[in-house]
Amino acid sequence: MGVLQKKIRKLARKTIPRRVRERLIKKLILHDITVHADHVIVNVSFKNFLKTGLERRLQVTLTNGPTIYELDVHRQGHTIGIEIPFAVIDQTEGQSTIKMMLGKKKLIIQTDVDKAGKKRSFFSNRRYFNVSIARGNLLFANLLSDYRFRTDQPMALSNIEAGYRQLELSAEGMDDMSDHALAFHYGNKLKIMENVSDDPAVMQITDFTDAVMGQPVVYLLKDFELVPIRYMGESFSMDALNHAITYFGQDGMLSAEITSHKARVEAFESSLEGDDAVRMRFYTDTSAALSALLVADTASDDIIRIPFEGDQTGEAAEVRVPLDQLINNLSRKRLMFETAGDAPIRLQLDMRDIGTFGFDGRIWAASHFEKFQIWFYRRKDGMLGFNVSRRRLKRQVTEIDDFNLEGYISGDDAFIDSTPHMALVDRYSGDFVRVEIGNGFNVDLKPLDLIDIKSKDKTIIDVFIEIVHSSGEVLRREKIKYRHSEYRKDNFYSRHEVVDASGNIHHHLITTTPYNNLKVETFMIPASVEIPEDTSRKDMNIWLLGERYDTAQDNGYALFTWLKESTDVEAYYVIEDTAGDYEKIKDEDNVLAFGSDAHFDRAFRAGVLLGTHDLENLLPYKTARGFFHYEDTIKVFLQHGVLGRKPVEYDKKYYDLPFDLFIVSSTPEKEDVVMRKMGYEEDEVAVTGLARFDHLPHHNDTRDILLMPTWRDWINTDDAFLSSTYYARYHSLIHNERLNRLLEENDVHLNFYPHYRAQRYFNDEYLDQGKNIHFIRLGERTVQDLLIAHSLLITDYSSVSFDFTLMNKPVVYYHFDARQFFRQGRLRPLSQTFIGDIAKKEEDLVDAIEIYIRNGFQPREVDLSSIFDHQDHNNRRRIYEAVREKIEKLED
Known part of the structure; x- marks a missing residue:
């Protein structure tokens, strides 16, 4: 956009009232979908567009993994219909994105404010799909992808009976339902109720705790296949512990409406009783006899049961609740009644008809040397809730200079007879050193004896703020962040060297975690180690391999043994001499005990580093620029497994000196994961297969x-x-x-x-x-x-x-x-x-x-092409050749 255009747009924003501008903004609104014989139409309306030729200039694409489909559009008045053929839909795994472009401009799509009654989901090829909006794009998702729906062949019932916490049904022509379950389908989620019947011809469901409020369609479930139930009869109801469930026929299929049991609260009073309890008084519209007040943790669903004393009803009930039961886990609570008798139900406490209630606002209560703020509140669903919050312990390091940490804390006044400290704790042994601090602190770490708390020569020491009671008990321990953190796995903010009595040199480096929390990385160079005058001279025929510090059973060891047998590479394997795997391989040639003099010698000279995890596991010193010319090595990530199931911390952005070569098993893994999502370039990723796969019999x-x-x-x-x-x-x-x-x-x-x-x-x-x-x-x-x-x-x-x-x-x-x-x-x-x-x-x-x-452990027939490009025993050779190619390019 030119400078003049920007000025005109800026002037227009200042001179045209906002309400007028809003009316002029071009808009696209997702309305609904219509399902046809061989395609689906997604209906999108437009406003404030020039009408002439809009559909001719509009480009609509659906992206599904590496495949991009161009979609046809049809216009009728102010509505554009996007046509998606079932042939395209049936290729969709997971979710696809639909983008709309007008020329080179991306069009932003909004959702219709009134969603009621709008059809946004449908079935295709026995799978369930939904259309929604994410980041201005249409999102086309295959929901419940693990399941298949047999919608064209509903099951007819021969009998159905409902009682308290029990539903029994049998189906026509089915003598054995023992391997079936009942499923409630809520659209994008499925709740499954297990069959506990001893009679194979009858399904019996007694546990409805997974059911949630709403109007699900009811299915029979077997082996991930969902079959609808045909039902044309009268509606009927049942009580479960938490819900009332009404079943009815809708479009000839069995559906349900699930609601919570409720008691309408007419008045509610509470008061703090001493230092350790809250007394509550309830007046509700139910005369049911009560057995207990339930305190349900909304985060974990754990329930604490507080019995009512004597015979009480919901019309006027009173109970004393220990304060620690309410403060437990510092999470929001939901309060309920449980009725007495042989058929108990749990009543949600409906607060929508009363105004103020509970305490007079929020009050402070003390428990175990700490002050908490507690209050009752009306939840979004109108039910009674209880909340507790502890005083936030604000803390941050604002400056790091010459191994000093300057920063502040606040909120420590919420603790009784306690003092704040900074603690440095060895991650593996738990040994620590502690310094008392004030609200503004400047802690010089140099005088602290970090050597004494180290669990091993190379270790990590985490930095915490602790609130310590006069008895010595630690009431709170929280990590502390660095305001100016620039997290990389291979950087540091300050360093300090200490020579111990034996002449060993200990390097202490202040670094941060992925969450910007402070830590100290420390390693020792023994006095017996001779450091070369020029560590920039790397030997590209010396390869250092490893996995975690303590293992020799993965891709690192598999490649190490092959290199020794099949090449002239001078390959060395690194492992701690305290590891169980070390005992198995210690007598082999070129096995280096981590931190030994021989390990240091090869690490100073090695030109190629190959690891299944971060290369910290390979080197006895810090993997960072400036440490013995680490930047001059070729760094190879051998991987621990096949990527794709969850995010991992090997993205290129996490390194100042990223991997030069990233090993993968397939082209989709390379392109869809390592390049597209982790930021590596084409020539930095090699599709070789993993080294350990070569040992697997097929x-x-x-x-x-x-x-x-x-x-x-x-x-x-x-x-x-x-x-x-x-x-x-x-x-x-x-x-x-x-x-x-x-x-x-x-x-x-x-x-x-x-x-x-x-x-x-x-x-x-x-x-x-x-x-x-x-x-x-x-x-x-x-x-x-x-x-x-x-x-x-x-x-x-x-x-x-x-x-x-x-x-x-x-x-x-x-x-x-x-x-x-x-x-x-x-x-x-x-x-x-x-x-x-x-x-x-x-x-x-x-x-x-x-x-x-x-069946004798017979496998299913599966297509492995998306996981393995190669299904042979030549992975190690391909890895070797890919590394050699890197070396040759470097030497050229």
């Missing part, structure tokens, strides 16, 4: 089952682990009676190999496992040996499933927490990376295991 006869779940990054304490759904689900699985009986009856063994961070909780010292279930300790066998030795893999999201699939062996995925696991998004659609069965419930998982045991 067919082998085995019989046992491997259970190998991955970790959850939101679990960070012992208490969090032991109270987590993750622990509960796997603990329940290995004690499942039907699973244990299946294993014993068929002489099949299940070997449980938890993630290394979960090993100490899942082992045979703590768990009473069945005789055919065995715990595999970390380091007892390599992961690859385990994969080869088993016939079925049970995992959740681990990339080891790709190894298993490549061996033409079946995988079952246990996705009980997929929504939380993928809360930060995923890089590719689920269908492209999860090749196999997906179970969300324990019994579904046991069903799948039983099927594979019965």
Whole structure:
């Protein structure tokens, strides 16, 4: 846009009233869709466009992965109809984007304010699709992609009966419904109710806790196939614990309307009773006898039950609630009544008819040496809620200079008889050094004895603000951010060197985490190490390989052994001498103990660094510019697995000196993930396949089952682990009676190999496992040996499933927490990376295991072309050749 045009537009904004400008703005509005025999029309209206020839100048494209389709448009009055053929729709996995361009200008689409009654979803080829708007584009999504809908063949009922917390139904011509469940379809979500009937001809549902308010369509579910239920009868109702459910026929199919049980509150009073309780008095329109007040945590759904004293009814009920029960977890609470008797229901407390209630606004309450603000409030749904907030502990480092941290804290006055400190804590041992600080602080880290708290020569020390009670108890510990953080994995803000009594040099570097929290990275150069005068002279025939500090069983070790056997490269493998894997390989040629003199010598001279994780695991010093000419090395990322399931922290933007070569297994992984989403260029990514794949037999006869779940990054304490759904689900699985009986009856063994961070909780010292279930300790066998030795893999999201699939062996995925696991998004659609069965419930998982045991562990026919370009045993050679090509370009 020219300078004159900008000035005219700026003047127009100043001189034309906003309400007039709003009327002149060009708009596109998404209205609805219409479904035809072989296509769908998305109807979009336009306003303030020149009408002549609009449809001729309009370009509409649908992008689905690497494929782009041009779509036809039709105009009728002020409406543009975008035609999407079913042939295009049926190619859609995950979601596609529809863009509208008028010449070179992108048109922004808005949603219709009045959405009521607007059709935005439809079925095609037994799948469910929806049209919505995201960032001004039309988003065309395949919802519930794991399921298929058999809408053309509804199931007719022969009988249906409803009672308290129980629904029974049988279907015409079906003598066995034992493998069916009931599903409520709410559009973009599905809630599944399990069949618990002992009679195979009758489905019995007794647990409706997963049901939520709304008007779902009811389906029978079997093996990810949803079948609608034909129903032409009268409506009927039932009570579940949390909801009233009315069933009725709509368009000849069984549907439901689900509402909460409610008690209308006419008056509500509360008062703080002493220092440790809140007294509540309720007056409602229900005369039902009450058994308890329920305090439900809205974040976790955990419920605390406070029994009513004596016989009380909802007309006038009073209860004393311990303050710590309300403050628990510092989250919002929802308060409910539970009625007494043999058919209890939970009543939401409807506050819409009363004005002020509860405390007089917000009040302060003290619990465990800390002051909290507490209040009752009316939730968005009109029900009674309770909230608690702690005083925010504001803290920040504003300047870093000469190894000094200058900054401030506030909010510490909310703590009783306590003092703020800065604590530096070794990440691995938990040892710490602590300094008392004030609201404005300037802490000189140089005098602190960081050497004394180090767990090993190269380690990480995290920086915290702590509130310490006079008794010594730490009431609050929170990380502290740096205001001017420019996070890179290979940068630092300040450094300090200390020589200990033995002449060893300790380098301390202030850095930040991806969340801009401060940490100190530290490494030691032993006095015995001789540093070359010129470390810029790198030998491109010396290659340093590794994985994590403590392993030798992945792509790094696989490539290392091949290089020694098949090339003249001087290859060295790096591993800590305290690792279990070190004992297995320590006698091999060119194995270097991490931090040894030999390790330093090869690290100073190595021209090529190849790792499955960050190269910090390979070098005994900091991987940053200026440290022994690290910038002059060729850096190769060998990968730990196939990318696409979740975001990873290897994006190019996270490095000052990014990888020179990024190894992948397929062209889609290269183009859709590493180039498009992680920022690497064409010549920086090589489609070779992973080194460890070369050791995998493509067919082998085995019989046992491997259970190998991955970790959850939101679990960070012992208490969090032991109270987590993750622990509960796997603990329940290995004690499942039907699973244990299946294993014993068929002489099949299940070997449980938890993630290394979960090993100490899942082992045979703590768990009473069945005789055919065995715990595999970390380091007892390599992961690859385990994969080869088993016939079925049970995992959740681990990339080891790709190894298993490549061996033409079946995988079952246990996705009980997929929504939380993928809360930060995923890089590719689920269908492209999860090749196999997906179970969300324990019994579904046991069903799948039983099927594979019965059929001799025969895999399904699958297309692997989107995951592997190469299905041979030449991956290591291709990696070697790709690195050699990099070296040759550098030397040219």
